Amino acid sequence: MSATAANYTPAEVGAPDRFGELVAACEPFVVRGLCADWPVTRAASRSPAALLDYVVALDAGKSAEAFVGAPAISGRYYYEDALDGFNFERETIGVGAALRRVIDTAGVDDAATLYLGSLPTAAYLPGFAEDNAMPLLPATARPRIWLGHASTVACHHDNSDNLACVVAGRRRFTLFAPETIADLYVGPIDHNMAGQPVGLAVGAAPGDPRYPRFAAARTRAITVELELGDALYLPKLWWHQVEALSPVNVLVNYWWDAVGAGPDAPYTAMLLAVAAIAERPERERAAWRAFFDHYVFRPDGHPLAHLPEAQHGLLARGQGGRIRATVMRLLRG
Missing domain, CATH: 2.60.120.650 (Cupin)
Structure with a gap:
């Protein structure tokens, strides 16, 4: 090698x-x-x-x-x-x-x-x-x-x-x-x-x-x-x-999936993000990039670390099912 x-x-x-x-x-x-x-x-x-x-x-x-x-x-x-x-x-x-x-x-x-x-x-x-x-x-x-x-x-x-x-x-x-x-x-x-x-x-x-x-x-x-x-x-x-x-x-x-936390595929999420964000104005894309970094990629740690864990709501650990249900409800309008 x-x-x-x-x-x-x-x-x-x-x-x-x-x-x-x-x-x-x-x-x-x-x-x-x-x-x-x-x-x-x-x-x-x-x-x-x-x-x-x-x-x-x-x-x-x-x-x-x-x-x-x-x-x-x-x-x-x-x-x-x-x-x-x-x-x-x-x-x-x-x-x-x-x-x-x-x-x-x-x-x-x-x-x-x-x-x-x-x-x-x-x-x-x-x-x-x-x-x-x-x-x-x-x-x-x-x-x-x-x-x-x-x-x-x-x-x-x-x-x-x-x-x-x-x-x-x-x-x-x-x-x-x-x-x-x-x-x-x-x-x-x-x-x-x-x-x-x-x-x-x-x-x-x-x-x-x-x-x-x-x-x-x-x-x-x-x-x-x-x-x-x-x-x-x-x-x-x-x-x-x-x-x-x-x-x-x-x-x-x-x-x-060696580290999967649930049934949701990241690639599917990326394609949906392409449809929702990729053709928006540059300044708006930059704003969404900041939100994605904060909530998804978390370079500074959990976005609600300043709150008690009981107040983390949808962002608490193990909430994939609730998030998925929320997303489906939003997609259905």
Whole structure:
């Protein structure tokens, strides 16, 4: 693992005993060998054929949508130049059939590349979670599987915490902290490859004149390389470009809210704020920014700390349900 930022390197631990402590710090970290003893990882370490046998034995026969790229894109699934389309096709295929095709065409010149991702193993590979247990996470965090040839997935963020486990091949993650968002030149939030907007500048050539602010962000990028059996924890909203480096690659990941205080999603709140505030006059936006800082982000602590706790009302701890009911009543007019 290496970091280009001189003042920050993700923590790296050989055993998971500090997992909860490091998750609470809301910064990335690597756990070497976390899933090395999983049956799926052991199968992949023996041979691609053994990996295929393992997956096919669990395959429920369901089909999913895969990305298929022409040889010319070299596995970099992305937009067309005008951002109005994509440089790959979509094909419906089963998990076992997809992995078989990946293995059969791995390293073959002029072969199309295939990428299949974010499949819940409970539906597609029943029994996988029980066979490859992850006791560090809550039971609600369920595994998803991603497989394909060597590929590059554009820089994006997740709205949940993410534990990514390499069970076949190798991966390289290029990370950018959430505060770099303006320097990444983020693309459309509702027209993208797989649900999340991407940082357009990250995959561009150095010095691209369309993205002048990215030069500073590039020097702050953090590069993490994962070998077979390694895992990376990514806090929510950390940007990451993901490169699958081997001819055959399989990743298993878990999404969950490590510090959630209720059912409400911050991203939903942000979108509502965009609709309500983003097009108001600059001075009014500045005023609302002050209110958001005071009531939501709280750089000076609780906004009613000067009052007895009994008088905190809606701002008291554990009032999410009352706030939600109030918001729904206001939205209904």
